Amino acid sequence: MSIAPGAAAPLQPASATLEIEHPKPSFPSDHRAAATSRQRLLETPIEFVCSASFDATAMEQQARQTLTDLMTQDPLDGDLPQYLPGHLARLCECSRLDPPEEKRLFRTMNFLKFRAQERRLQIREDQPAPELLAAIEEDLQNAERVRNHIIRANTRLVFSVIRKFVNPQHSFDDLLSDGIFTLIRAVDKFDTDRGFRFSTYAYRAITSNTCRKIANRQKELARQAASANPLIHESLESPTPSGMNEQTWTQLNDVLMQLIQRLDRREQLILRSRHALGSHRTTHTFQDLANRLGISKERVRQLEHRAVQKLRNWAAEQAVQDLVDPVLT
Template sequence: MALCSVVSGGQNMNSAKDNLKERVLKLLDAEIDFVSNRSFNSPDFELETFKGLNFPKSAASNVSMQDKQSQNLSPHLARLCEAEVLSVDEERALFRRMNFLKFKANSLRSQLDPDFPDLEKINAIDLAMHESENIRNYIFRSNMRLVVSIIKKCVTPYITFEDLLSDGIWTLMKAVDKFDYDRGFRFSTYAYRAISNYAYRKIADRKKETMRFTQAPHDRVLEETRDSKRSMMGEQPWEEMSNVLTKTIEKLDQREQFIVRGRFALGNFRSIKTFQKLADELGISKERVRQLEQRAVAKLRSMVEDAKYDMLRELAGF
């Protein structure tokens, strides 16, 4: 019995050591992103930095339900926007604490040895990272209203509020990590530029994408010759089918509209585009264009009169 106890105890010790080693390896592999500061090396800095370490009082109670409704936000997003805006001193203190905690964790991590794991240092690193993450989240929540106000101004016919919101949130989180509190200006100034610049770039890209799907360059339009399907159907059935498609095509997504217009010579397309030509313009395979055309025609088929089904099937080739 005694021998079994010794063996069991030895196995438990080895297992605990293996677990500690695994924790060390994870810490060494993790990325700790922080903005360094010369004052971090001062022996009195930590004591001065953590005097009265309490987050500023939330202003959730000051935000009325009427204000939330006027913002037209979902309940989850409205809750994220409840934290009050930080003062200059509060903002500076929180950024200083957050970055120092990461600096401290990184310094302790450099002292770790996987073969001789130090539990005290491991726990100290985990605690510092946990506290810095709490501060980061608080700064993030305190600036969510800034994201919403910027995004609302950037909504256009080409892009929706929801499309821009996720990118705005991501940009805000990156801005929190990159902001240098010691440069003398407010975080809101830095974040505003980052979020608005990213939003404007996305709007421009989406506009180009939309124009690409809805218009074809004039010199390319005239390159294609008439497709045999049009001559086989005759002018009158073709024109009738074109009128039906024109009325319903707007209900398709942009890529499907582009393909249907190209395949059926609608809108700016003066002649029928081949699958390969459309594939080259969209940057996808010829087979994928064929699949998208079939999907689009299936949608159109459900929108038009029963009398038009046979024409759609004949036009699409199935």
């Protein structure tokens, strides 16, 4: 179209002649999410078991090699527990750890947490330090990867312990959830520098926690029965774990008897008689024992208290105090 000189150009629709530049949207929610994530990363406690080896340069190399090995490791094809259904047996697909590998994995996991903590201490509140935050998050993610591998490699230990306690009152699934939780806590607390295998430490922890759960459950059932039948109330006043089934009580005795053998003969008699341990299937009063031993009732009470304190101290040394407490309370 031609336009005469001096004539005004015809108006065109704005959409045909102008490119409207829209302002770039801001995402305050993203900023808030990033700030929240940063705050969480800085405030969440990092639990780890410290070691003098963390200061060594070799620890950095070991951590890198361990993570590389985990990335290329294949799951176990066979050697799965035959007594478990398929969905549970698959939880045991990870190979068992030999002592050197176990030690290396635990040290790597704790070193990564230690390094994350050290890096976190370098961050100042007035500086974002995004690269440092990314390194901390990577350390924690890698530590979690190692931790999960240790848990999977020891899951079959939970199965082997709790299956001994299964009965009509305590199902396998009920005990399994507590057993797995105890295993996870044991992984977080285990110290390789103490010189024994993790399986020893975890076995004690799982066994004692399972026994405590069963004892507490039996006491609760007994209280419920007592509320329906006042005649049962008197038996609940005694320190014996009322209502505990024969199988569970035998398993408790196997562990307790090893500790009780360290007491002198009089203390053993009092403790077994008062708490129905070993061959004693009924509890005896302080007066019964006083008549039998030819001492005062108060003296029997003192001897029992002393014996219980000894057992608890010895149990604490062996990390099985949770097993003793439910029986002797």
